[in-house]
Amino acid sequence: MDEELGKLGCAISILLTIVMAALAYLYIYQNQLHSGGASLLDMRKLYAAELPDLPPIKLTLEQLLKFDGTRSDGRILVALKEKIYDVSNDLLEFGLHGTLSHVAGMDFTQYLHETEINRWEIILQKNYSCVGIVIESDEDLDED
Template sequence: MAESTKSEPESGLLTNIFLEIVQSPINIALVLLISFLLYKIFRRQNETPVRQAAPELPKLKKRDFTVEELRKYDGTQGDGRVLVAVNGNVYDVTKGKRFYGPGGPYAAFGGRDASRGLATFQVSAAGEGYDDLSDLSTMEMDSVKEWESQFKEKYDLVGRLLKPGEQPNNYSDEEDEPVTTGEKSKDD
């Protein structure tokens, strides 16, 4: 009989807790909310995230770009490639398409020279022509150079942005350095 008296207080305690929860609409709502949140937590832990990897584009052969040629690479063309020019150098930023591609926070830089925007911290479309940056202050040019070093570390250099009237270099397939077509002098 001693055993039955021990289980009675335990079952009475659980009954009291259950009755306390069920008798109040606020407690019922809280229990439902807690149950829902626990369900979401455990469900999320069991799910494996499905990320669709963008197809890897072949590396772009190094070449020089005019402003008009660069504009074609804003991420809206068939392959979705995005190029950005910084301080005269052109970088393939396709792997950062969520930033520089259509709909991204820096989409205004896609297919353009981003130097002025990076220097002045203004994300807006650059001018239509070549921007020589000669009117930037020393501090703004330092900012452009710092941005350029970050682009060099993160993205592939694919060429140079040509000034108006400047002729493009011919690059060899094996090297990133331009191939000179002139003859060497006797001193060389």
């Protein structure tokens, strides 16, 4: 009888250890999601990497604002010198908590000095896809 109780106690100890480990994992995972931890960023980066290529687009500045990373698809576009670049895969820089999140969905040409514009143009052309142009209004769409 003592041997059976010993086996039962051992089995219960193992089961409790597994349950505690699972609860600890869920607790940590939940806290990282709510605090904007690395796992959420990694999940968004993986999701962004799966976004399909955009066909050539024409957007007004108002329409461009919608591509700031808050859309359901997570797409992030920026414009420089009226050219639109897809920076969706660079969440560390352009994502919601990124160092350049304030320019997501914007044409940031006007905020830069001429030397900075040239430098950023090289960076964007080298690292990101140019997916379109900025237009003045929806009426400009008919001019093609």
